[in-house]
């Protein structure tokens with residue numbers, strides 16, 4: 097039963113789109129070159145930090161790991177430990193109450209670190225922009241390398257963004 | 270609507286189940302299942318309700334953090350959200366009060382957790398593996414949402430209501446719309462009411478499927494996790510096909526809905542429901558048949574009926590602990606009076622019971638969605654809210670329990686608003702439930718209640 101449902105849906109579900117934004121990819125490629133990419137290899141481990149989300153972005157981050165999107169097929173995986181992580185992926189606004197925890201997570205990660213802001217909140221504060229309880233988007237606390245907008249971005253958009261990082265990483269090969 | 274203003278004595282001795290408390294202007298408000306009451310603030314102070322109703326403690330802390338209004342006679346010290354008062358963003362840790370005893374040690378978890386979830390700090394007192402005490406410190410995702418909603422028209426403020434807790438975006442938008450419509454005397458068109466219920470039930474199913482899967486996944490059943498995650502994905506895709514957004518954010522607005530169901534949307538939803546209905550009996554059997562899975566779930570994270578009643582637990586958590594409550598029926602709102610909704614109730618109060626409730630609710634939800642889609646009334650989908658004044662209270666049953674919104678509108682602009690997610694009363698129950706099990710079972714317990722952080726931090 098499971099196999100028949102699975103087969104049927106493998107056929108009917110469109111694959112997630114894979115094109116990455118070329119300008120982003122080019123910019124990242126340059127940056128990565130300077131940061132000795134051979135040390136990282138192709139696989140990237142991601143540490144996620146929710147710095148003040150509504151939890152909508154987390155739902156879609158979890159969705160990219162389900163069997164439809166299967167994030168690991170791209171060599172990407174989430175890790176609980178910042179020590180093992182190459183990518184710091186931030187969702188939510190930069191809530192004042194999370195600023196210290198976010199800084200400590202970054203400090204615990206070995207360089208080089210690529211920082212990605214996922215969702216409108218992390219990009220610039222989203223609808224919460226201007227609230228005194230927040231300092232803005234993720235870039236109000238850390239330097240951000242890549243932004244993926246959307247409220248929340250769809251799993252396809254998140255994977256697109258992450259792929260642009262990988263493609264930059266491997267020089268597009 | 271003008272709620273009765275009571276003296277301190279009658280305020281403190283009001284009977285009924287406590288739901289929420291807040292302050293606004295010169296008044297403190299308390300919401301009970303028996304109605305809304307107020308008392309006047311004296312020098313910014315009002316008599317505490319937490320000695321009699323323990324669920325009021327968090328609301329009292331929040332009232333102090335947000336408005337500076339103190340509850341007199343409280344026994345709790347910590348703040349709800351104002352943790353980091355120094356300019357550099359650091360603060361001394363609050364004093365946790367560990368359980369006393371020889372060999373008891375503390376275990377600190379969070380605010381950043383191992384999985385992809387919201388931030389919060391858990392301080393366990395443990396002896397060996399046994400949890401003696403859990404203190405949850407929340408407030409990390411505080412965004413100042415209520416303040417952002419003031420001074421805006423209901424239509425503009427709806428964007429914030431939709432982002433109180435993303436997983437319950439439809440329910441919060443609905444409660445907010447109900448409150449606005451009550452304040453302004455607006456009755457949304459029947460087609461909008463039906464489609465709101467379709468969205469609300471789709472949201473319930475999407476959350477229930479992912480929660481059931483995640484609980485099984487935590488007990489080592491990756492197969493169930495994968496299959497339920499797949500159904501969740503299909504439900505989100507169907508929501509997107511029908512309403513243009515996977516979580517249906519910003520679709521429910523005061524006065525109606527933001528857009529009609531798309532061509533082919535109803536069929537996309539029906540196909541998804543059919544696929545789930547076909548597979549659900551098999552998946553349920555896996556739950557019931559594996560002794561190792563049952564061993565992890567039965568008796569774990571026990572919340573007794575008495576405790577659940579003391580905190581007026583709602584939703585899955587309340588119904589798994591013997592409480593026949595559902596805001597869709599009581600106080601009730603359209604169109605559920607037409608749906609012959611049956612509310613499942615279990616009495617064991619453990620993780621297994623909370624899974625059973627979710628499984629039963631999935632079946633109720635797809636039955637109702639099909640009925641709603643087959644009998645969609647024609648006509649308009651929204652009415653513009655008039656620029657009039659009034660006070661309104663609204664409720665909606667989210668997948669985790671009731672969410673309440675209260676607001677005051679003056680000539681079309683919101684002057685004040687408060688809202689209470691079911692999670693506010695469920696977090697203390699998580700703290701209690703953790704103490705009935707070993708530390709390794711905490712992830713299961715936490716997921717089985719699935720309280721929102723953002724919905725409480727506001």
Ligand code: SF4
Pocket residue numbers: 148149150151152153187188189214215216217218222246247248249432435
């Ligand atoms: S971007 Fe949207 S979905 Fe993501 S955390 Fe912010 S409000 Fe929620």
